[in-house]
Structure formats: C-alpha cells, structure tokens
Amino acid sequence: MQQILFLCLFSMTSILAFRKFRQIYLTIRLGKPVSATESPSARWKKMALVAFGQQKMFTNWGPALFHLFIYLAFLFTQIELIEIIVDGVTGNHRIFLPYLGRIYTLLINFIEVLSLLALLATLIFLIRRNVLKTPRVSAIELRGWPAKDANIILFGEILLVAGIFTMNSADVQLQILDPVHYHDTGTLWLSSWLSADLWQNSSINELTVVERTGWWLHLPYSKHLHVFLAFPNVYFSKFTPRGQIRNMPEITREVKSMLGLEAETTAAELAEIGEFGAKDIFDLSWQNLLNAFSCTECGRCTAVCPAHQTGKKLSPRKIMMSIRDRAEEVQKNTSAPLIPLGQNSGESTKIPKEPYDDGKSLFDYISREEIHACTTCNACVEACPILIDPLEPILQMRRYEILTESAGPADWLPMFTSMENSGCVWQMPAERDSWRTSVGT
Amino acid sequence: MTIQVQTMAEANAAGKEVDVLFWVGCAGSFDARAQRVTQTMAEILSRSNISFAILGNEEMCTGDPARRAGNEFLFQMLAVQNIQTLNLYGVKKIITACPHCFNTLKNEYPELGGHYEVVHHTQYLLQLMNEGRLKVEGGSFSGKKITYHDSCYLGRINDEYTAPRELIAALDADLTEMKRCKTKGLCCGAGGAQMFKEDEPGKKRINTERAEEILTTGASTVVANCPFCITMLTDGIKSFDKQDDVMVVDISEMILQSMEK
Structure with missing residues (x-):
C-alpha cells in the first residue's frame, strides 16, 4: 500500500517538475537564437569551477561559507535521496546499508553534520533578511513576493533538515524496538542524541508514522531554480572578451554599403531588419532570458553598482527580475489558461505568439531612467557568482531607444552630432594635433 | 627644446x-588636461627612442561612447573608417593612453576587420622599463603617500591590475590602496557615455563618492590611467574643496618626472 502511494506521489512530483521545467525551457526559447557553444572544453571547465566549485562566491567569505554548508548538505543529501526513492519503489528500508556497511554509517553521519551546519546557515540567513535587514537582501525591489519567496525557501530548508533528523532519529529508536525491519546503521551521533530525548517513550506505531512523515518531508521539492539553472547558465555564459559588446552585423552591412565598401543593401534586406535593439523579451537573446531565470536575487550586482550606490534608480538585480517577470507574463498569456473543472470553456484569453502584442513591453517593467544610469563599468558582471550579464539587456534597450525610436537622453544629441560631423565627441574647431607644437617644453 | 611628433602621413611621405602608432583619442587631442598627458607620453616615447607616429587629423573617435549609448550605427561608421585608415598605413601595433580607446581598438575592431596589437600606455611603459629602454630614478616619490584608481576599462574589463602598480612600485612611492580597488574598483562615473550627460536623480554623484574614498586614504596624489577618470576625480575632489591637497595625475606624468636626464 505504502509503495503504491509512494509511486503515485513520486510520479506526480516528477510530472509537475517536468512540466514546470519544460515551461521555463520554452519561455527561454522565446529569446533570439544566438550561438553560445564554441570551445566546449573551456565551458565545461568553467562550469566545474564556477557552478560546481562555487569559485566566484568566495570573493566574499562570510556568505560564501554559509552558502557552502547549504550547498554541500543539499549535494550529499542527494545520495540519501536516491536511496529514499529506491526504498520507496521497492518497499525496502535503507537498501544501500548492507552494501556500504561502515561507509554508510560514516556517510549518514556526514550528512547529518552538514545538515546541522546548513540549519545554522539557514537561521543566519533568516536573521540577516528579517532582523538585521542587510541592505543587499532587503532592498525595495524585493518587497512582496521575492522577499516571501526567499523566506519560504529558507523555511523549506529548515523543514528539510528537520525531515532528515526526524527520519534518522526515529530510525535509531526503531532499530532498538524492531531490529528485524530496521537494520543497524551504526551509531548516528546526532540522531542518537536526539533520539534519546525525543522518542524515549513513544510506541512503535507512532514512531513509524513519524519516521514516514520525515521521509515524505524529505522528498525533492523543486526549490531554488538556480540550483539547477546555474549550471547551464555558466556553461552558456559570454565567452567573448568582456569589453566586446555584441556586434550588429545588419548594421555592419548597411555601414559598409554606405561607405561604398560592399554591395548595396537591397530594399528587401532593409525591410527584413525591422527594429533594432530590444523592446521586448523576443528581442533579447535566449542567453539573456536564461540569465533572468537563473538569477537568485542575491543582489551582489546591485550592491556594487556605482549608480545604485549613489542613490540612482538603477539596480542590475531588478533589471534581471523585470526581464523574468515580463517573460513569465508573456508565457502566461501565450499558453491556454487552465479552465477550472465544471466551468464552460468560454472564450480563450490566449494571445498568439507571432506577432505577439499585449500592448506592453519591457519598457513597462524597466524605466528609461534605469537604463540611462548605467556606466557600463561591469561591476555587476564581475560580481555575479553564476556569470549573469545584466549589462547586455541594458545596452539592447538603449539600442532600441536610440536606433528605433530616435529617442534617448537629450544630452547625448550634441555628442552624436559632433561625432558624426567631426569624428570627435566634442564639437571642436581646433585641429586634432594642435598639442603637437609644444611637446617637451 | 621642442620635440617633433610626426603623423603617419608625414612618415609615409x-x-x-x-x-608603433600612438593613438591619441578625443580627450587626449582636445581636453586641456588630457593634452598634457598626451604631450607627456610623446616626450617619454621620444626620449626612449621609440619610432612612433600619430594619425593627427586622420584619427577619429573610436566610437566607444556611441556604442555604449546605444548608437550602433554611429559607432560602426566611425569604426569602419578608422579601420580603413589604420589598414591603409599597415599599422601593426597601437599604444594609447585612454582605456576606452584601448578596449574598443583591442576588443571591438577585430570583428569589423581591424586586427592590431593594442597596448595600454601603462603596459607599454612597464615593458619599456623592463627592457631597459626607459630608465627611471626612484626617489622623487619615495615616502609620498599616493593611491591608485583602477579605471573600469583597463581593470575589470581588460584584467590589467598589475602593470600600473608595478610602475608605481618602481617609483618607490608609498601606495595606499582604497577599499574598493582592483576587481572591486569603483567607477569614476564617466563610462557608458555618462561623461556626456547629466546624472539621473540620486543621492550624490559617482565621482563625489569616489573622491570621498580617495580622501579617506590621506593620500596627497591619486594616480589614474584614463583621461575621463582624471576629469571626474578632479571634479570630485574639487567638490570637497581639496584640490590643493590632492593631486590627480596620470601615471605617465610620474614616470616623466622620474626619468633619468
């Protein structure tokens, strides 16, 4: 009976998780196709170092260490998780135990120690967010759902840790009470200590229920998306020099034809181009959208942003969050709404994908004031532990504003005009080499 | 004694x-303060017997601020024309005292057909020093407390943190780092075409924030490697009325002062 229940729950969880991942994948694919697969060996290496190895986290030791506790606990719990799934399906209990013997005891003990450290980290993170209100994790843009989301995840982690200890400490007690079914795992230091206090007088039935509850609690809830997406995000990250802004080949063709360097662009080719830059998520690359979905909202980027530090509205984290919010809105609008049972299907509110138009754009989520404030200093790019590039979407939106709308800060117009007319950022009457006459004097 | 600086056209004729081609850049050509850095570099190169020339009036803005403002069309118009000029003279090696020009020439021109060895003047000066072609006497800065401001486009964007610091070390100066330095260096506020527009509303200007940090080091000199940083930092320090206490200099100016006669 319990096996069937487990299988049902397990497959339901899998289906739900699969559907959610597919949805995210399809939303990311709404972005423009770009190639990000060159030099695969270097990409694997980078993924190993930055995503798996947490390399960039350790520029800030405090949070990095506590994050590492949670990360390692999560990583090693996966081993136990595999066993739980196998146990659940086959109706066994601790199926790996006979094969691993004393290593098993060591492993479970190790997981328990890590879990305790993770619990400590989780508590510290909760205090930082809710009591100390550290600026990076309690900024304006996190008000509402993002702040709740973070707290839910942290509480979820406490539940997971509690689940592990409930399961193991109940198990310890059961090993004493019913050694036939509950094999001796060796001494589990932490759980034995808990066990003595918690379960001394409990009867075997109650214990079984508690143990199974811990068991269910320990199931794989899809929590932080970054746990998964950090890996592809690092793999597909920008591999061209940091200082190289993505070229617009359609403009190169036009410029070269204007300067008489290449065959003229035909009217048909020009018509094909349409709009420049990014007005909506469709104009961003799938890399940009993957970045947005991978963002953990940690705010390291915003903390170092010079515009943000001096009180401007720009926050690179908020840029990424806005892109994700907009992408999710588009995704929701383009897929058929789920009709509650017993209701007439009625009229579908689904909006067709091409050409998509809901009267809104990225500019409804990201203000011009934000994109104008960027100094392109790359501090945000440097700060991101999983190699998100908040700069590219900002520049793409600037391109839309300047090239498609012919808008943008009025202050830039004289600069553009003099660059066009005299090839210099300032309107200068003098010769470019007037300084030459007085060198060495 | 005036030093003659030739253009590529003159050399060609x-x-x-x-x-090497000395790429001067807009600031280096027209901004009064940056012109002095240009002249300093020209003098150092001459006195180190480097065979160099400038483009003179054939040089145009690299297009960096246009591209970063979003005006890709204007950027490419300038870039393609500059590449034509550079390729016409068969330029192989470029040095420049502006990290924005440096970045664009180095990282953005190759895709448009311009392939050159591009070196920032701090890297070049260090190279000359290591090769023994440029000789400096330590001492004139010994004991002087100075701090160094990493420009974004040389530091974080092109990963060059050591060359300028090695130059400073060679001058025996007492370098006090700011808290935000190297990969964490704070922008001066000029990049991304911010130099050419008013700030968005905020609590303060970015250069004021940086000037505050410079002042807390107690240094009497702040060394920069970028003409736009020099403008921004000078203004920032002026806003605290400390222009008589803290000097903003380009690293090449310190080198010239210390060169063996």
Missing part, C-alpha cells in the same frame, strides 16, 4: 617606417 618621408618613406620612414614606424614601429
């Missing part, structure tokens, strides 16, 4: 081969 005289049938002279030139080893």
Whole structure:
C-alpha cells in the first residue's frame, strides 16, 4: 500500500517538475537564437569551477561559507535521496546499508553534520533578511513576493533538515524496538542524541508514522531554480572578451554599403531588419532570458553598482527580475489558461505568439531612467557568482531607444552630432594635433 | 627644446617606417588636461627612442561612447573608417593612453576587420622599463603617500591590475590602496557615455563618492590611467574643496618626472 502511494506521489512530483521545467525551457526559447557553444572544453571547465566549485562566491567569505554548508548538505543529501526513492519503489528500508556497511554509517553521519551546519546557515540567513535587514537582501525591489519567496525557501530548508533528523532519529529508536525491519546503521551521533530525548517513550506505531512523515518531508521539492539553472547558465555564459559588446552585423552591412565598401543593401534586406535593439523579451537573446531565470536575487550586482550606490534608480538585480517577470507574463498569456473543472470553456484569453502584442513591453517593467544610469563599468558582471550579464539587456534597450525610436537622453544629441560631423565627441574647431607644437617644453 | 611628433602621413611621405602608432583619442587631442598627458607620453616615447607616429587629423573617435549609448550605427561608421585608415598605413601595433580607446581598438575592431596589437600606455611603459629602454630614478616619490584608481576599462574589463602598480612600485612611492580597488574598483562615473550627460536623480554623484574614498586614504596624489577618470576625480575632489591637497595625475606624468636626464 505504502509503495503504491509512494509511486503515485513520486510520479506526480516528477510530472509537475517536468512540466514546470519544460515551461521555463520554452519561455527561454522565446529569446533570439544566438550561438553560445564554441570551445566546449573551456565551458565545461568553467562550469566545474564556477557552478560546481562555487569559485566566484568566495570573493566574499562570510556568505560564501554559509552558502557552502547549504550547498554541500543539499549535494550529499542527494545520495540519501536516491536511496529514499529506491526504498520507496521497492518497499525496502535503507537498501544501500548492507552494501556500504561502515561507509554508510560514516556517510549518514556526514550528512547529518552538514545538515546541522546548513540549519545554522539557514537561521543566519533568516536573521540577516528579517532582523538585521542587510541592505543587499532587503532592498525595495524585493518587497512582496521575492522577499516571501526567499523566506519560504529558507523555511523549506529548515523543514528539510528537520525531515532528515526526524527520519534518522526515529530510525535509531526503531532499530532498538524492531531490529528485524530496521537494520543497524551504526551509531548516528546526532540522531542518537536526539533520539534519546525525543522518542524515549513513544510506541512503535507512532514512531513509524513519524519516521514516514520525515521521509515524505524529505522528498525533492523543486526549490531554488538556480540550483539547477546555474549550471547551464555558466556553461552558456559570454565567452567573448568582456569589453566586446555584441556586434550588429545588419548594421555592419548597411555601414559598409554606405561607405561604398560592399554591395548595396537591397530594399528587401532593409525591410527584413525591422527594429533594432530590444523592446521586448523576443528581442533579447535566449542567453539573456536564461540569465533572468537563473538569477537568485542575491543582489551582489546591485550592491556594487556605482549608480545604485549613489542613490540612482538603477539596480542590475531588478533589471534581471523585470526581464523574468515580463517573460513569465508573456508565457502566461501565450499558453491556454487552465479552465477550472465544471466551468464552460468560454472564450480563450490566449494571445498568439507571432506577432505577439499585449500592448506592453519591457519598457513597462524597466524605466528609461534605469537604463540611462548605467556606466557600463561591469561591476555587476564581475560580481555575479553564476556569470549573469545584466549589462547586455541594458545596452539592447538603449539600442532600441536610440536606433528605433530616435529617442534617448537629450544630452547625448550634441555628442552624436559632433561625432558624426567631426569624428570627435566634442564639437571642436581646433585641429586634432594642435598639442603637437609644444611637446617637451 | 621642442620635440617633433610626426603623423603617419608625414612618415609615409618621408618613406620612414614606424614601429608603433600612438593613438591619441578625443580627450587626449582636445581636453586641456588630457593634452598634457598626451604631450607627456610623446616626450617619454621620444626620449626612449621609440619610432612612433600619430594619425593627427586622420584619427577619429573610436566610437566607444556611441556604442555604449546605444548608437550602433554611429559607432560602426566611425569604426569602419578608422579601420580603413589604420589598414591603409599597415599599422601593426597601437599604444594609447585612454582605456576606452584601448578596449574598443583591442576588443571591438577585430570583428569589423581591424586586427592590431593594442597596448595600454601603462603596459607599454612597464615593458619599456623592463627592457631597459626607459630608465627611471626612484626617489622623487619615495615616502609620498599616493593611491591608485583602477579605471573600469583597463581593470575589470581588460584584467590589467598589475602593470600600473608595478610602475608605481618602481617609483618607490608609498601606495595606499582604497577599499574598493582592483576587481572591486569603483567607477569614476564617466563610462557608458555618462561623461556626456547629466546624472539621473540620486543621492550624490559617482565621482563625489569616489573622491570621498580617495580622501579617506590621506593620500596627497591619486594616480589614474584614463583621461575621463582624471576629469571626474578632479571634479570630485574639487567638490570637497581639496584640490590643493590632492593631486590627480596620470601615471605617465610620474614616470616623466622620474626619468633619468
């Protein structure tokens, strides 16, 4: 009976998780196709170092260490998780135990120690967010759902840790009470200590229920998306020099034809181009959208942003969050709404994908004031532990504003005009080499 | 004694081969303060017997601020024309005292057909020093407390943190780092075409924030490697009325002062 229940729950969880991942994948694919697969060996290496190895986290030791506790606990719990799934399906209990013997005891003990450290980290993170209100994790843009989301995840982690200890400490007690079914795992230091206090007088039935509850609690809830997406995000990250802004080949063709360097662009080719830059998520690359979905909202980027530090509205984290919010809105609008049972299907509110138009754009989520404030200093790019590039979407939106709308800060117009007319950022009457006459004097 | 600086066109007409092109940039050409850095560099190169030339009036803005403002069309118009000029003279090696020009020439021109060895002047000066072609006397800065401001486009964007610091070390100066330095260096506020527009509303200007940090080091000199940083930092320090206490200099100016006669 319990096996069937487990299988049902397990497959339901899998289906739900699969559907959610597919949805995210399809939303990311709404972005423009770009190639990000060159030099695969270097990409694997980078993924190993930055995503798996947490390399960039350790520029800030405090949070990095506590994050590492949670990360390692999560990583090693996966081993136990595999066993739980196998146990659940086959109706066994601790199926790996006979094969691993004393290593098993060591492993479970190790997981328990890590879990305790993770619990400590989780508590510290909760205090930082809710009591100390550290600026990076309690900024304006996190008000509402993002702040709740973070707290839910942290509480979820406490539940997971509690689940592990409930399961193991109940198990310890059961090993004493019913050694036939509950094999001796060796001494589990932490759980034995808990066990003595918690379960001394409990009867075997109650214990079984508690143990199974811990068991269910320990199931794989899809929590932080970054746990998964950090890996592809690092793999597909920008591999061209940091200082190289993505070229617009359609403009190169036009410029070269204007300067008489290449065959003229035909009217048909020009018509094909349409709009420049990014007005909506469709104009961003799938890399940009993957970045947005991978963002953990940690705010390291915003903390170092010079515009943000001096009180401007720009926050690179908020840029990424806005892109994700907009992408999710588009995704929701383009897929058929789920009709509650017993209701007439009625009229579908689904909006067709091409050409998509809901009267809104990225500019409804990201203000011009934000994109104008960027100094392109790359501090945000440097700060991101999983190699998100908040700069590219900002520049793409600037391109839309300047090239498609012919808008943008009025202050830039004289600069553009003099660059066009005299090839210099300032309107200068003098010769470019007037300084030459007085060198060495 | 005035030092003659030739243009590529002049060198070409005289049938002279030139080893390196000194890319001056808009600031270096027109901004009064940056012009002094340009002249300093020209003097150092001359006195180190480097065969170099400039483009003079054939040089145009690299297009960096246009591209970063979003005006890709204007950027490419300038870039393609500059590449034509550079390729016409068969330029192989470029040095420049502006990290924005440096970045664009180095990282953005190759895709448009311009392939050159591009070196920032701090890297070049260090190279000359290591090769023994440029000789400096330590001492004139010994004991002087100075701090160094990493420009974004040389530091974080092109990963060059050591060359300028090695130059400073060679001058025996007492370098006090700011809290936000190297990969964490704070922008001066000029990049991304911010130099050419008013700030968005906020609590303060970015250069004021940086100037505050410079002042807390107690240094009497702040060394920069970028003409726009020099403008921004000078203004920032002025806003605290400390222009008489803290000097903003380009690293090449310190080198010239210390060069063996």
